[in-house]
Amino acid sequence: MATLSFETELYRQLMPFFGQHQFVLLPQRKQFRRQVDTGFQNIILSPTFYGPETILDVNFGCRNEQVEQIAQQFLHNPLDYQAEANTLLLSIGKFTGAPFFRYTIHSGEELVRACRQIEQFFLTSGFDFLATTNTLAGVDSLLNRDIHQASPYVYNQTHRCYKGLITAQLNHNPHWSGLMEGYRHLFWQQTQNPHEQQQFERLITYLNYYSAN
Template sequence: MILSNFEVKFFQQLEAFFKEYSFGLLIEQKQFRKATQNGFQNVIFSITEAQKEYWIEVNFGIRDEFIEQLAQQFLHTFNVRGNRSSANTLVISFGKFQNLKYFRFRITDDESLHITLEEIRQFFKQWGFNFLEEAASLHKIDDLLNDMPAKPCRYLYNQIHRCFKGVIAAKLTDNNSFTTITNIYRNFLLKNANDEELLNFERLISFLHFYNPN
């Protein structure tokens, strides 16, 4: 992957800040990542250029290795091994986290770049890093995915994947609403998923019924 001069400059100017919080730069994947006991936390940047302007979208989230290892066995949309090993369990954008619709940073000159970098640093110091630490907890994952199962989850873009990961989290936390959650997700998939996804969901549920996390 060839990065533009702007992208290299952008990541270099954030590298020292994220390093203070134990996040290493994975420049090929355009993200900073911190290993955790059960997976990782990451901050992902999407940078596009249009008419001498740069637009930057920031996403951040976590991966729970056990949930992903199990979920990816039933999610055949991830056919590339690299995608499977780096898939997020939870991910949300900078804008959505703050209820800012379709938010992206706009860079037109050095001054707007400086302002953007500082805003990113301040956001993660005040809110972002705390959220990532909390979200690494299995019970927090269960809460964020399954608190309102009948409504879209703001912490995952793919709502079909949410159903698979949600029931796994509910099983692992011994959620008393596991059966209700399962039925709600099944009804959602009946309306939105293809036949293979429906079959794989039922296979996952059958597996979880006999699975004992202890």
């Protein structure tokens, strides 16, 4: 199936379902998105084409606007990406304990089957998970539950240090001081880049000041 026809059919199959749940298709970003009070939730569809075979990866997560407004000042991502950055993002495979799982599709019938499986996943698990991300407390719990283990809810563990610490401060997490020292230690383990280390220390200073006001 050609790239354009595959994506067109993929969106056509999934639009009625996600539309019923207030998600809007953004084809230029290959995702369905739902605005919420704290930012947005999204489902990102990433097909990769290998001749007659298509591998479809499905990621989902959220953007918390408060967290990202602070984080993007220190992460220095490209300007056009900053407003689109997710706070949490994981694949269906990672969520279900099979991190290398992808949908493998060779025909229109297999595409339809994959779409029904995607819908079933969100009905049974995905939407419930997204509901937990609607508050700072929910994001705080997910990011900061065990900072000594890699978080399954972000792909970049360095960014997890920034966003976990920011979320803890915004949510008035009572373990703030311990999290600050824990993330500082973790960050220095992850990178020996002096500029990045300086940026993280700047964030800590900023958040301590933020806490005092």
